[in-house]
Amino acid sequence: MVSGSLMAARAPAKRRIPAAARTRHAVRRATHRLSGARWVASPNFDARPDPADVSLLVVHAISLPPGRFGGPWIDRLFSNALDPEAHPYFREIRQLRVSSHLCIFRNGAIRQYVAFDRRAWHAGESVFEGRSRCNDFSIGIELEGCDERPFEARQYRSLAAVTRALMRAYPLITPSRIVGHSDIAPGRKTDPGPHFDWLRFHAELEAAA
């Protein structure tokens, strides 16, 4: 073991390509869907007032039940198929009709629920730079996570790679127009929460360029 690691230390350094740069994603122009994401259709969307105005990215965090990861619950919430008997919390939120465009799970896997040219229902009452109704002009990305736990490295990598693809497809989205839900709905929302590392995310976004 020791000699192995010494040899490794002496070996010429291989250029390490950030995982984000190796992950290829692209938005398909015809469908406004992301390659490399599994499609699970949500009925919770409608038309954008101006389909050409896709100019903001909103990062969220979600866990169902709160603080727990895994299971089919996020897909089911966005499909209006959450079993209210499966957990007391699900009974509380049974009337919710919500969605996001994407969710990035703990293992970095990506799901898409709404095409990017449609309005997903993720931001609710919200304001960005004086403009309200952020759903009209934003793309919403949920990270499977909560206020109490750090996010996974694979989630940052996926998020950076996906964000790059979105910025290529929708050039009105720039690094300064990437916000957290708590930034556009302060006092009402805390996600993506204190553990979301914005500096790390922006560094990985640079590396993925």
Ligand SMILES: [Zn+2]
């Ligand atoms: Zn949110």
